[in-house]
Amino acid sequence: MRKAALLACDWGTTNLRAWTLDEAGGIVAHREFDLGVSKLKPGEAGERFNREVQPALEAAGLPAILCGMVGSNLGWTVAPYADCPVGVGELAACLVPVEAHAAWVRIVPGVRGPGITGGVDVMRGEETQLMGWLHANPERCRGRHVVCHPGTHAKWMLVEDGKLIRFATAMTGELFAVLGKHSVLKSEAAAEDEAAFEEGLAAAGEGDALAARLFTARARVVGGGAPAESTPSYLSGLLIGSEVAAVPKLLGLSGEEPVDLLGDERLCRLYARALDRRGVAHETFDGEQAAIAGLFALYGMGGSR
Amino acid sequence: MRKAALLACDWGTTNLRAWTLDEAGGIVAHREFDLGVSKLKPGEAGERFNREVQPALEAAGLPAILCGMVGSNLGWTVAPYADCPVGVGELAACLVPVEAHAAWVRIVPGVRGPGITGGVDVMRGEETQLMGWLHANPERCRGRHVVCHPGTHAKWMLVEDGKLIRFATAMTGELFAVLGKHSVLKSEAAAEDEAAFEEGLAAAGEGDALAARLFTARARVVGGGAPAESTPSYLSGLLIGSEVAAVPKLLGLSGEEPVDLLGDERLCRLYARALDRRGVAHETFDGEQAAIAGLFALYGMGGSR
Numbered sequence: 001m002r003k004a005a006l007l008a009c010d011w012g013t014t015n016l017r018a019w020t021l022d023e024a025g026g027i028v029a030h031r032e033f034d035l036g037v038s039k040l041k042p043g044e045a046g047e048r049f050n051r052e053v054q055p056a057l058e059a060a061g062l063p064a065i066l067c068g069m070v071g072s073n074l075g076w077t078v079a080p081y082a083d084c085p086v087g088v089g090e091l092a093a094c095l096v097p098v099e100a101h102a103a104w105v106r107i108v109p110g111v112r113g114p115g116i117t118g119g120v121d122v123m124r125g126e127e128t129q130l131m132g133w134l135h136a137n138p139e140r141c142r143g144r145h146v147v148c149h150p151g152t153h154a155k156w157m158l159v160e161d162g163k164l165i166r167f168a169t170a171m172t173g174e175l176f177a178v179l180g181k182h183s184v185l186k187s188e189a190a191a192e193d194e195a196a197f198e199e200g201l202a203a204a205g206e207g208d209a210l211a212a213r214l215f216t217a218r219a220r221v222v223g224g225g226a227p228a229e230s231t232p233s234y235l236s237g238l239l240i241g242s243e244v245a246a247v248p249k250l251l252g253l254s255g256e257e258p259v260d261l262l263g264d265e266r267l268c269r270l271y272a273r274a275l276d277r278r279g280v281a282h283e284t285f286d287g288e289q290a291a292i293a294g295l296f297a298l299y300g301m302g303g304s305r
Numbered sequence: 306m307r308k309a310a311l312l313a314c315d316w317g318t319t320n321l322r323a324w325t326l327d328e329a330g331g332i333v334a335h336r337e338f339d340l341g342v343s344k345l346k347p348g349e350a351g352e353r354f355n356r357e358v359q360p361a362l363e364a365a366g367l368p369a370i371l372c373g374m375v376g377s378n379l380g381w382t383v384a385p386y387a388d389c390p391v392g393v394g395e396l397a398a399c400l401v402p403v404e405a406h407a408a409w410v411r412i413v414p415g416v417r418g419p420g421i422t423g424g425v426d427v428m429r430g431e432e433t434q435l436m437g438w439l440h441a442n443p444e445r446c447r448g449r450h451v452v453c454h455p456g457t458h459a460k461w462m463l464v465e466d467g468k469l470i471r472f473a474t475a476m477t478g479e480l481f482a483v484l485g486k487h488s489v490l491k492s493e494a495a496a497e498d499e500a501a502f503e504e505g506l507a508a509a510g511e512g513d514a515l516a517a518r519l520f521t522a523r524a525r526v527v528g529g530g531a532p533a534e535s536t537p538s539y540l541s542g543l544l545i546g547s548e549v550a551a552v553p554k555l556l557g558l559s560g561e562e563p564v565d566l567l568g569d570e571r572l573c574r575l576y577a578r579a580l581d582r583r584g585v586a587h588e589t590f591d592g593e594q595a596a597i598a599g600l601f602a603l604y605g606m607g608g609s610r
Contacts, residue, residue, distance in 0.1 A: 072527070081528065112528050117508040117521050122528035153489075153520060169524065170516040174488055182483045183476070184458075203422040209551035210515035211475040211544065215458060216422050219474065222377070223386065223417050223427035239516065246514035 004028045007059040008295035010288075011045075011070035012125055013038045013152075017288070020057050025296040031056050037074045045076035046098070049105075060103070065299045067108035067291070068125035071096065077107055081122060084113035087163040088131040088294075092301035108298055113166045116250040121169055126155045129287050132294025133262055134162055137285070140260070146253060147260045149287065150240075150267040152177070156247050168250050170243045173267075180232055185217050189229040196230035197270070200237020201277050207246025213238055236270065244274040256280060263287035309333040312364040313600035315593075316350075316375035317430055318343045318457075322593070325362050330601040336361050342379045350381035351406070365408070370604045372413035372596070373430035376401065386417035386427060392468040393436040393599075397606035413603055418471045421555040426474055431460045434592050437599025438567055439467055442590070445565070451558060452565045454592065455545075455572040457482070461552050473555050475548045478572075485537055490522050494534040501535035502575070505542020506582050512551025518543055541575065549579040561585060568592035 004020035011017075014036035020028040033056075035048055054060045071079030079096035095106040110124035126149050134141050141162035149155040152173035158165045179185045191197070203216050217235050220226040226234075248255045258281040261268040268284045275282045309325035316322075319341035325333040338361075340353055359365045376384030384401035400411040415429035431454050439446050446467035454460040457478035463470045484490045496502070508521050522540050525531040531539075553560040563586040566573040573589045580587045 115521055115524055115529075116514075116517060117510070119521060119525045120528040121520070121524045154516075156517075168517050169520040170514070171488070171519045171523075172516045175516055175519075178483055178487045182487045183479055205422070206513070208511070208513045209421075209475070209548075209555050211459075211477045211480055211548050212421060212461075212473050212552045212555055214476045214480075215426070215474040216420055216424060218476075219420055219426045220424045223425040224420075243514075243516050247517050250514050250517055 002026060002028055004057075004059060004062060006296065006299055007054065007057060007062045007064040008292060008299070009053070009064065009066040009070070010068050010125060010128070010291045010295070011066050011075070012036055012068040016053065017291075018053055018057055019292055020059055020062065021292065021296055025293065027292065029057050037069045037072065040074070045070060046101070049076070063104035063106075063299065065095070065106050065108065065295050067128035067295060071107040071110060071124055075107075079107040079109040081112035082109045082127075084111060084167075085160070085163040085165050086111055086127070088135060088297055088301065090163075091127060091131060092298050095298065095302040106299075106302065108295070111164060111167075113164070116168045121167055123155055123167065123169070125291075126157070127164065128294035128298065129262060129290040130157060130159070130164060130294070132292065132297060133260075133285055133290040134159070135297045136290065136293050145260055146248065146251075146257045147262055148271060149263045150261065150271050151263060154243060156251060158251050158253070166251060168247050170247050172239045172243045176236060176239050179214070179235060185214070185231055185235055187228060187231045189232050191232035191236045193230045193233035196226075196233035197237040197273070198277075200234040200239075201241035201274055202237075203234070204238050204241025204245055207242040207244075210242050213242065237274075240270055240274045241277070244271065244278065244280075258282060260285060262290055307331060307333055309362075309364060309367060311601065311604055312359065312362060312367045312369040313597060313604070314358070314369065314371040314375070315373050315430060315433070315596045315600070316371050316380070317341060317373040321358065322596075323358055323362055324597055325364055325367065326597065326601055330598065332597065334362050342374045342377065345379070350375060351403070354381070368409040368604065370400070370411050370413065370600050372433035372600060376412040376415060376429055380412075382412055384412040384414040387414045387432075389416060389418035389472075390465070390468040390470050391416055391432070393440060393602055394606065395468075396432060396436060397603050400603065400607040411604075411607060413600070416469060416472075418469070421473050426472055428460055428472065428474065430596075431462070432469065433599035433603065434567060434595040435462060435464070435469060435599070437597065437602060438565075438590055438595040439464070440602045441595065441598050450565055451553065451556075451562050452567055453576060454568045455566065455576050456568060459548060461556060463556050463558070471556060473552050475552050477544045477548045481541060481544050484519070484540060490519070490536055490540055492533060492536045494537050496537035496541045498535045498538035501531075501538035502542040502578070503582075505539040505544075506546035506579055507542075508539070509543050509546025509550055512547040512549075515547050518547065542579075545575055545579045546582070549576065549583065549585075563587060565590060567595055
């Protein structure tokens with residue numbers, strides 16, 4: 001059996017995914033924990049890490065590298081944002097040590113970039129996936145690439161010559177969840193109606209006037225006779241279609257550039273359909289693999305400091 | 306004391322406002338009831354009306370006219386939608402009697418019009434305000450007018466020669482409530498920060514890419530140092546600004562046409578600021594007065610049938 005050399009964690013708002021990796025970055029063991037930072041009390045992260053995460057993976061004494069919201073003020077130790085433009089080297093140089101821990105434990109900083117309305121935008125966790133993906137796909141380290149990471153807070157990232165130049169966040173996943181649970185569009189049904197999803201994509205238009213387009217999800221049921229069970233799929237298509245149509249333009253793109261989808265396979269498939277509809281080329285990459293590769297690469301570059 | 310001749314009710318999703326009116330339409334008495342149709346069990350509306358509303362206003366035996374969601378399948382008796390184009394005469398001709406009630410009780414139908422994405426759009430209650438407003442402002446019965454009714458489900462209505470031609474609904478108020486309570490943008494603070502409201506208006510752009518612009522409300526706090534208490538006002542400005550910029554265009558307008566704001570005074574003031582910022586002329590009219598005038602006019606025209 002291969003020997004574990006590193007404990008790598010993607011520790012986000014809602015859960016914690018942990019892997020032990022061998023000296024070549026191969027997975028030795030994997031566990032998920034219901035320890036998202038939103039569920040932790042202040043100061044609790046370190047204690048749960050020592051008491052649950054390390055023992056479960058037989059990783060006591062191993063060096064550990066963590067990315068995600070664990071580096072926010074809700075997490076363990078605040079890892080100040082690294083500013084765009086940022087590549088894997090800049091990020092590795094900014095790893096933040098966790099004080100007063102027996103083992104070598106480092107937190108990957110989030111990234112801050114220029115915002116779409118003149119302020120700033122921020123990410124925590126997605127930067128590690130992006131760096132791992134770049135590391136695994138060196139041909140993407142030359143020239144300009146548009147990378148979309150679907151999710152609760154979807155990220156559209158502009159990469160130039162291996163560095164993250166700027167990005168925009170869309171609350172698409174959170175809108176879907178919150179509207180489906182707490183609004184007039186709420187429903188118990190699953191989002192699996194392909195025709196309704198396509199109908200939603202068509203209703204998204206060019207991503208304008210979302211508050212009005214959202215009401216069409218209600219009107220098509222109460223005024224148009226569509227089945228209420230089709231609402232979640234329609235809503236999903238509407239929100240994803242709106243994002244795909246409008247967000248690239250906020251980054252100064254035409255919206256016709258090829259898109260690399262990086263994330264959860266099921267979500268990437270939905271985004272792929274939205275892109276297909278607009279005639280935009282795309283390729284999909286696994287987000288979890290990229291996160292592991294990113295944590296391992298950052299450890300390798302920042303581990304001796 | 307003037308003698309009550311009519312019980313007029315605006316019976317919506319969240320509450321019921323009732324007035325007794327004299328023979329000239331003047332208010333004799335007014336009461337509000339926590340009896341929104343969303344809180345009623347099937348079949349409960351009539352019983353509560355008889356047991357609580359009529360007695361509280363000493364209106365037993367008076368004719369009654371009701372508008373709003375009370376005419377939906379959640380309400381008392383379903384009043385099928387009247388189709389656009391519709392004026393006060395068409396609406397009066399479609400009043401729906403409540404079966405098996407001792408007194409004369411009529412429900413105003415909602416209105417259905419062509420939807421912004423090719424389907425349909427619907428309203429229940431706003432049509433009565435609109436008709437009352439037209440009745441009270443006969444100069445608005447000639448030519449074309451754009452009327453905006455802010456609210457949970459804001460309505461933008463296109464009126465030509467006294468008839469409602471088409472309209473669009475924006476879920477702006479509901480988005481504000483749901484995001485402020487259940488999302489990463491949630492806050493206990495009141496929406497009363499004028500500077501943050503203006504900042505939100507500016508961040509709304511042309512009403513595109515709302516899911517991304519919404520995240521700026523988060524990033525300006527966690528990445529930009531803005532106080533979290535200013536989030537509700539920023540969110541309000543962002544949502545209203547987005548609606549005002551984009552929804553008129555969905556009705557085939559340029560967005561530069563003068564707007565008549567019809568509704569709650571405080572909300573109308575916020576919309577007025579959004580319109581000011583875009584250089585659009587506007588005038589504000591009281592929604593409650595319009596509702597009363599509409600119910601009274603419809604009773605007068607439909608009462609003898």
